[in-house]
Amino acid sequence: MLRLHGTSKSRSARSLWAAEELGVKYEHVPTEVAKAKSPENLKLNPCGHIPVLEDDGTVLWESMAINLYLAEKYGKAPFWPANPEGHGQCYKWSFFGMTEVEPHLMTMLMHRIFLPADQRDEKAVQKAADTLKAPLAVLENQLNGREYLLGNDFTIADLNVAAVLSFAMLAKLDMSGAPRTQAWLQKCLGREANQRVRKLP
Numbered sequence: 656m657l658r659l660h661g662t663s664k665s666r667s668a669r670s671l672w673a674a675e676e677l678g679v680k681y682e683h684v685p686t687e688v689a690k691a692k693s694p695e696n697l698k699l700n701p702c703g704h705i706p707v708l709e710d711d712g713t714v715l716w717e718s719m720a721i722n723l724y725l726a727e728k729y730g731k732a733p734f735w736p737a738n739p740e741g742h743g744q745c746y747k748w749s750f751f752g753m754t755e756v757e758p759h760l761m762t763m764l765m766h767r768i769f770l771p772a773d774q775r776d777e778k779a780v781q782k783a784a785d786t787l788k789a790p791l792a793v794l795e796n797q798l799n800g801r802e803y804l805l806g807n808d809f810t811i812a813d814l815n816v817a818a819v820l821s822f823a824m825l826a827k828l829d830m831s832g833a834p835r836t837q838a839w840l841q842k843c844l845g846r847e848a849n850q851r852v853r854k855l856p
């Protein structure tokens with residue numbers, strides 16, 4: 656039996672979303688962010704973070720690794736493509752989301768929401784927003800003439816990148832220069848599986 660640890664109000668939402676898309680049975684343990692460094696969670700993830708996945712004795716952490724594992728083990732084409740070339744595309748977009756997009760959105764979130772007001776730095780926000788213009792242009796170009804990142808179908812690549820970009824609303828990133836990406840993002844986030852996750856603790 657799969658067990659997913661982490662509240663939906665965190666990066667765990669993306670792994671819950673993957674499990675919901677795949678339609679696999681899983682137990683949700685809604686570990687809160689504040690409990691991520693509890694002795695119980697540290698036993699599962701020495702980094703002291705959520706999400707964590709347990710699957711019959713296999714313990715995995717890192718949300719993107721969890722999602723790619725779930726897609727490979729429980730998914731089928733087109734969600735998890737049928738060949739290594741398609742898998743490579745999924746890895747590529749997932750790592751792009753994780754490395755080219757997420758750190759800058761996190762900077763924006765820190766300085767707009769999470770840090771105490773006297774530690775916030777609007778210059779850091781502007782620098783991050785500027786840096787995000789390049790990866791947004793990459794997405795905009797990729798979505799020119801395509802419904803989804805790999806073509807006509809929603810795949811784990813869309814889920815992983817959209818899950819990262821979902822922080823953009825909270826961070827109040829101006830995406831008006833990337834209308835195709837905006838429309839694709841709303842289409843991905845509006846999926847029923849993701850809406851179910853939004854209702855979880």
Ligand SMILES: N[C@@H](CCC(=O)N[C@@H](CS)C(=O)NCC(=O)O)C(=O)O
Nearest residue numbers: 665666688691703704705706717718
């Ligand atoms: N790269 C990790 C980051 C995980 C992460 O930082 N999770 C946050 C919640 S969104 C957390 O557990 N924070 C608790 C803490 O750092 O004490 C992943 O994608 O899984």
